[in-house]
Amino acid sequence: MIRSILPHKHTLHKLLLVTFFAGASTFSHAEEISSAQVKLIAGTCANCHGTDGKLAGAIPAIAGRPSTVLEAQLLAYKQGLQPNTTVMDRIAKGFSDAELSALADYFANINKD
Amino acid sequence: MSDQKNTFSSSRRQLLKGLGLVSIFPAISACAATGTSKASAGRVVVIGGGFGGATAAKYIKRGNPAIDVTLVEPNKTFYTCPFSNLVLAGERQLDSIGHNYDELQQVYGVKVVHALAQDIDPVAKRVSLSDGQTLQYDKLLLSPGIDMRWNAIEGYDEAAAELAPHAWKAGPQTLILRQQLEAMEDGDTFIMSVPGNPFRCPPGPYERASLVAHYLKQHKPRSKILILDGKDNFSKQGLFTAGWQAHYGDMIEWVSLSNDGRVVRVDAARKEVETEFGTRHQGAALNIIPPQKAGFIADRAGVTDQSGWVPVNPVTFESTQVKDIYVVGDATVAAPMPKSGFAANAQGKVAASAIVASFAGITPLDPVWANTCYSLINPDYGISVADVYRVQDNQIISVEGAGGLSAADASDNIRRSEAAYAVGWYNAISQDTWGTKL
Amino acid sequence: MRLVVLYTFLLSLLVMPLQVFADWQRFAALKEKIQDMTPIESGLELSLPLVADDGSAVPLKVVFKGRLAEDEQITRLWILADKNPNPDVIDFEISEHIPRIELSTRIRLGESQTVYALAQSNQGNLWLAQQEVRVTVSGCLMSGDDTTAEKVMSQPRVALPRNPITGEAAELRTMINHPMETGFREDDQGNLIPQQLVESLQVTRANQPIFSANFHTGTSANPFVAFFLDQFDDLTFTWTDQQGQQLSE
Structure with missing residues (x-):
């Protein structure tokens, strides 16, 4: 997939650093994640959190929660900093930090009703 | 034109x-x-x-x-x-x-x-x-x-499935098998035949054995479960085996492919199976999960x-x-x-x-998918395997460093949480798919 | 105009297969066996799953349906895998007492690759078949269990056909328990676990060898071989491991 905007030199350097330190992850995308792309990625979250992340139950709802909270939570899962986690760490590790940030933003902006 | x-x-x-x-x-x-x-x-x-x-x-x-x-x-x-x-x-x-x-x-x-x-x-x-x-x-x-691939196992066709159900499509088949389990006497054997890969829901047969064991332990504790497998290993095997030992003792016996576990012939009326090397087993209840397509x-x-x-x-x-x-x-x-x-x-x-x-x-x-498979060893003991998938070089790949099994040494609390999350998952996915939830 | 484009493309497709089959030329182990000969590329049928969820025990069947001259018979058959650390998977020595060349076994594939079957007759003709197999490990298949087995042979099994009729070809199955340690695996300390393999299965009738299977690192653990006979009395099956130990049935 060709992303339309060529990264600015600064971003390119950051991108190179990110990809160098990304270790096992091999995502070749620019830091920009389109809203359509986030929406597609977010679809998989519905399987446990309900459509649009609205379903509350044993598994918490995520729609409408503050973006900063969601992002911090996701990054904590990814870095293995969340104790007593059962599955979210294993899942969060499959996404880049940029994707997790975009997902946090996406769910934060969903109307909770 | x-x-x-x-x-x-x-x-x-x-x-x-x-x-x-x-x-x-x-x-x-x-x-x-x-x-x-x-x-x-x-x-x-x-x-x-x-x-x-x-x-x-x-x-x-x-x-x-x-x-x-x-x-x-x-x-x-x-x-x-x-x-x-x-x-x-x-x-x-x-x-x-x-x-x-x-x-x-x-x-x-x-x-x-x-x-x-x-x-x-x-x-x-x-x-x-x-x-x-x-x-x-x-x-x-x-x-x-x-x-189902009828007759891939000799003697197992659509008619045989009424007597030895697969219950690998839920509904009437589930009820036939449930009736057979209810009719078991204490001390009887429940036999399951599991195919080689690929088949629908890799951990499914082993969760079935677990939950039937849960039922038998309460109502017919001298009964046994025999799993005849066309494979030498299975999904979440370590976790299942440990869970079985902890909760069901030696009630569940698993026979692998290399120990003559592959079923090649079924007599559904007599609830008898024959394996690759001629060993015969007969049970009171028989569940045949055949090869599929x-x-x-x-x-x-x-x-x-x-x-x-x-x-x-x-x-x-x-x-x-x-x-x-x-x-x-x-x-x-x-x-x-x-x-x-x-x-x-x-x-x-x-x-x-x-x-x-x-x-x-x-x-x-570009798609990204997650998958989490929950299995219940009993209603308070859940285990899972998770994964994240992407597309790379026009193939689906599993993302390295992500996913994995529930911890082998997890506490009872974690097992209980996972069992609760399994219910939460079921509600969420049902709501996401059909809009219905329990 | 489109028609021209279409037919040119179709023509190029006809040429392509020759290109694809020439790939074996780059597979040294296979080239060594074929040398300058031209193997016949029909008549030998190899079947394996297109996608194997687990590379440790991939079912394989090879059938010979080609044309043989009078007094010609297949005497050798090799299975090779072009990306395994050791390309030899399994090979067979076949006497005239085998009524039908239909062999089944289970093999190990370390990664996605092409598997080749090469058959040779007593007149020196060669037949070649190949199939690409994609090997993945399905996430749900993670067993999380690594049991180290005893490295000795045990439980030799032979299943004869249920109602064998002399003169009618029927399938027999054989299996023996053994982990088939390849010598490529490392233990927790990073040391290579030494190789321990069952080397062969020899089948004799009245002490005359009629069929042999030679196992290699590419043969799955608990080597399984199924083949056809049409006379089922006075048979002895002998498995030999690398230490020279033998078990008979």
Whole structure:
């Protein structure tokens, strides 16, 4: 997939650093994640959190929660900093930090009703 | 002029189809397509109202309500395989895992036809139904699940399944098996035959053994469970084995392929099986999970390959053999994604997005999927295996460093949490797929 | 105009297969066996799953349906895998007492690759078949269990056909328990676990060898071989491991 905007030199350097330190992850995308792309990625979250992340139950709802909270939570899962986690760490590790940030933003902006 | 063009392209399409080349020539076959370069709503027919099909229908409508979507599903109530093992254990009633199509129709505007799709003409783009109707489509999405390979095990045909059920499609089969378990006397043996890969729901048979053990431990504690396996290892094996030892002692015996576990012959009436090297076993209740293949409608559509499963484009889940037919769920070759309801739902969304994009003339996006398979060793002891998938070099790959099994040494609290999350997952995915929740 | 493009493309496709089959030329182990000969590329049928969820025990069947001259018979059959650390998978020595060349076994594939079957007759003719196999590990298949087995042979099994009729070809199955340690695996300390293999299965009738299977690192653990006979009395099956230990049935 060709992303339309060529990264600015600064971003390119950051991108190179990110990809160098990304270790096992091999995502070749620019830091920009389109809203359509986030929406597609977010679809998989519905399987446990309900459509649009609205379903509350044993598994918490995520729609409408503050973006900063969601992002911090996701990054904590990814870095293995969340104790007593059962599955979210294993899942969060499959996404880049940029994707997790975009997902946090996406769910934060969903109307909770 | 347009008539001539259509006939010509029709016969050429036949030639191309014969060579398996239809999908390579979008330009040439565009004559027969109804899409135009400007964004336009179209007609989609979805066959199969399970985790894959119902989700795809809903998400196509969410993506563009102007697209006409008709869902074909013979059952008015869909019973899920997930959690059907709890029905076998007597922990739930069958009704509690049944889902209807009200929300899809009333909220999302999906037209639902309760009939069986019997044939597909991919050239004329027509589906023939068991009630005599035909449906025209611009794009077809198949989520037909599996069909059993009858007689792959000698003596195991459709009639035999009434006596030795597979219960690998939930509903009446589940009840037949439940009745057999209820009729067992204390001390009797429950025999399960499990096939080699690939088959629907890799950890399923072992969860079944676990939950039946849970039932037997309470009501018929001297009974035994014998698993005859066509494999030498299975999903979450370490976790299951540890859980079995902790909760069921030596009630469950697992015989691997290399210990003569593969069943080659069944006498369903006598509830007796024979394995590869001539050993015979007879039980009071017999569950045969036979080798499988894609649901038959996939064959009719021309999308199956020599393996009996459906190869697909990993980005869009469009068939690699027939253009404008998308296939999701257990029927597909999507390894390393497993054949699971979770995966079918996730693939349904990706295919839906690809269909919406295609009608709008937009390039499809790169998918990412997660999958979490929960298994219950008993209602308070849950284990899981998770994974994240992406597309790389036109293949689906499992993301390294992500996913994995529940910890081997997890506390009782974690096991209990996972069991609770399994219920939460079931509610969420049911709501996401059909709009129904418990 | 489109017609021209179409037919040119179709023509090029006809040429392609020759290109694809020439790939074996680059597979040294296979080239060594074929040398300058031209193997016949029809008649030998190899079947394996297109996608194997687990590379440790991939079912394989090879059938010979080609044309043989008078007094010609297949005497050797090799299975090779072009990307395994050791390309030798399994090979067979076949006498005239084998009524039908239909062999089944289970093999190990370390990664996605092409598997080749090469058959040779007593007149020196060669037949070649191949199939690409994609090997993945399905996420749900993670067993999370690594049991280290005893490295000795045990439980030799032979299943004769249920109602064998002399003169009618029927299938027999054989299996023996053994982990088939390849010598490529490392233990927790990073040391290579030494190789320990069952080397062969020899089948004799009245002490005359009639069929042998030679196992290699590419043969799955608990070597399984099924083949056809039409006379079922006075048979002895002998498995030999690398230490020279033998078990008979």
